Amino acid sequence: MKRGIVTKLFMLTALLCMFILATIFIGQTIFFKQYYANQKINDIKASIQSFEKDYLKTGEDVSAIQRLEQDFYQENSTWITTLDSVGNIKYANDFSVKIQLDPSRDKDFSNRIMNIPLYSLIGLEDMQRVRFQLEQGNRIYIDGIKKDNTIIPAILTVKNKNVVLENMQLSEKLYGKRDATEPSPKDSSQIFFKGEIKKLQLPSGAVRSNIYTNRVFIERIKRFQVNLLLNENYNSNAKTMDYEENNISYKIIIRPIKDTTGETTYIFAMTSLQPVDEAVQMLKDYYVYLIIFVLILIVLASFYYSKKIAKPLLQINDTTNKIANLDFSEKIPITSKDEIGTLSHNINTLSATLNSYINQLQQDIEKEKQLENTRKEFISGVSHELKTPLSIMKSCISILEDGVASNKKDYYFKAMANEVDKMNMLIVDMLELAKFESGTFKMKMDVFYIDQIIEYICEQLTLDIRNKQLHVHRHLSKIKVVANQHRIEQVITNFITNAIRYTPENKSIMISTKEENERVKVCVENNGAHIPEEHLEKIWDRFYRGDTSRRRSKGGTGLGLAISKNILELHESQYGVSNTEDGVLFFFYLNKEG
DSSP: OHHHHHHHHHHHHHHHHHHHHHHHHHIIIIIHHHHHHHHHHHHHHHHHHHHHHHHHHHTTOHHHHHHHHHHHHHHHSEEEEEEOTTSOBTTOGGGEEEEEEOOOSOTTTTTOEEEEEOTTTSOGGGGGGTGGGGOTTOEEEEEEEEETTEEEEEEEEETTTTEEEEOHHHHHHHHSOOOTTSOOOSSOEEEEEEEEEEEEEOOOSSTTHHHHHOHHHHHHHHHHHHHHHHOTTOOOSSEEEEEEETTEEEEEEEEEEEOTTSOEEEEEEEEEOHHHHHHHHHHHHHHHHHHHHHHHHHHHHHHHIIIIIHHHHHHHHHHHHHHHTTOOOOOOOOOOSSHHHHHHHHHHHHHHHHHHHHHHHHHHHHHHHHHHHHHHHHHHHHHHHHHHHHHHHHHHHHHHHHTTTGGGHHHHHHHHHHHHHHHHHHHHHHHHHHHHHTSOOOOOOEEEEHHHHHHHHHHHTHHHHHHTTOEEEEEOOOOEEEEOHHHHHHHHHHHHHHHHHHSOTTOEEEEEEEEETTEEEEEEEEESOOOOGGGTTGGGSTTOOSSTTOOSTTOSOSOHHHHHHHHHHHTTOOEEEEEOSSEEEEEEEEEEOO
C-alpha cells in the first residue's frame, strides 16, 4: 500500500510539474509577446495623452517641445515628434537650409525666403561630405510639390557642384513609373523653383540629433508624408500600425490634434518590440536547464513523500478505521506543522467531537424521554382540568333530573354555564398556545403609546381591583413602542390579572415603565408571598399556578403565562420574573419607535 501511495504521488507530481512548465512555456513564447506589446502600446497611448496636454500648453516654445520629446523617449523608450499639416517635422529649422527663391510666376513663392528641412533628403551623419557644397551663395534647384503654401522638396540640386539630395520615396511617387491603379497627387502640384542658399543650419545639441540620425524613424515619417499628400484614400485619423525591418518589429502610433492656432498637427510615435523578442529567445534557452532541474526535483520529492507523507497516511488510515467502529480511544501523533500535521489534528478533533456528540445524543435521548413524560403530564393536566368541570356539570344534571332541588334550578343552570365558560376559556387558550408554538406564526408590528394601553387595561380590571380593595400605583411615561398591540395587551392583561389574583386584600400593585436607551422596560410588581427560587423557571410552564395543589379557587386556566412567554419570544423581547422585598416582579422589554 505504501508503494502505491508513493507511486501515485510521484506520477501526480511529475505530471503537475510538466504541465506547469508547458503552460508557462506556451504562455511566454506565444501569448506573452502579444500581451507585452498590447500593454506597452496602452501605456504609450496614455503617455501620448499627457504629452498632448503638455504640448498644447507650451505654445510655440521650441526648446520646451524638444524637452518634452526627450523626456517622453527616456520614460517610454519610444521615439516621438510632431508633424505639421503636410507631414513635415515641426520646428525642424535646426536641420535645414535657408533659400532665397528667384522671381517666378507663382506670386506666393516669388522672392520668398524659405527654410527647406534636410532630414527627408539626407541623413545627419552624411552631412559632413556635402556641407561645404551647401555654402552661402550657391545656386540651388528645387523639384517637388507645393501644399498649403508650403514647398515639399523631392530633389535638391546644387548648381555646378554635382550634389543632388533626394527624398527617394517622394521622388519615386512623383517621377517614377506609375500604373493606372496608382493614385494621383491630391490638392498638390509638381513645382520647380530656383534660388540661392542663404544659410545652412545644423543641430548643435543632442535633443533633435537623435531623431535625425534614426534612419528607421525618419523613413516612416517620410512614408506617412507621402501617403498624406499623394494617396487620396489614405485615412489620416488616429491609428496604430505594425512595421518590421531587419527582423525587428515596431509599433507606430499617429494621433491628429488641433494646435493653439487651429492647424492640424500630428503626434508621430514609434517604439521597438525588440526587447521582448530577445527576452522570449532567452527564455527558450533557459527552459532546457529548468526541465533538468525539475526532473531532479521530482526524484527527490518521491523520497520525501515516502517518508513524510505515506507513513502518516497509514497511521491516519488505521485510526480512522477505529473511529468508523466507534472506537475513539486512539489519537494520531502530530509530528509536523504542515498539512499532514493539520489533517492529523483535525482527525483527532473529529474523533473528540464525535465522541462528544454521541454522548450528547445519549443525553438528548434521555431528554426525549423526559419530554415524553412532560407530554404525558400535559395530557394528564388537561384531563384533570376538564375532569372537574365535567364532574360538576354531571352532578348538576343528576340533581335536576331527580328534581331534588327544583327550587334551585336557576342556581344549578348558572353553575353549569360557569363551568362551560371555563372549559371554553381553557380550549381557546390551548389552541392559541399551540398556534404560537407552531413556529409559523408571524407578528404584525404596530406603533402605539404603551402608557395608554396600560391605562385602558386597568380600567377594564377596575371591578376586580375594587373587589379585593387593592391599591394600584402607576408610574407611566408617554412613550411610543413598536410591537403587536393586541398581543402586548394580552401579555399586560395576564401580568396584571396574575398580580390581582395573588395579591392579598388591601395590598398594593405597582405598574411602571422605564426608558433604557432604545428600549422600554414594563414592570408589574405586586405585594404578596414570594415564589420559591426553584419554581421561578417553572412559572412560565403550562398549568403552573404557584401552588402544588393546583387549586382552582384562584381562577384562570394555568396557560396565561405560557402564552405570554410565547408572545414575548415572538417579539424577541427580554422578559423575566423575580422576587422583591415585598412581593413578586414581572417585567419585559419593548423597542421604542425610531
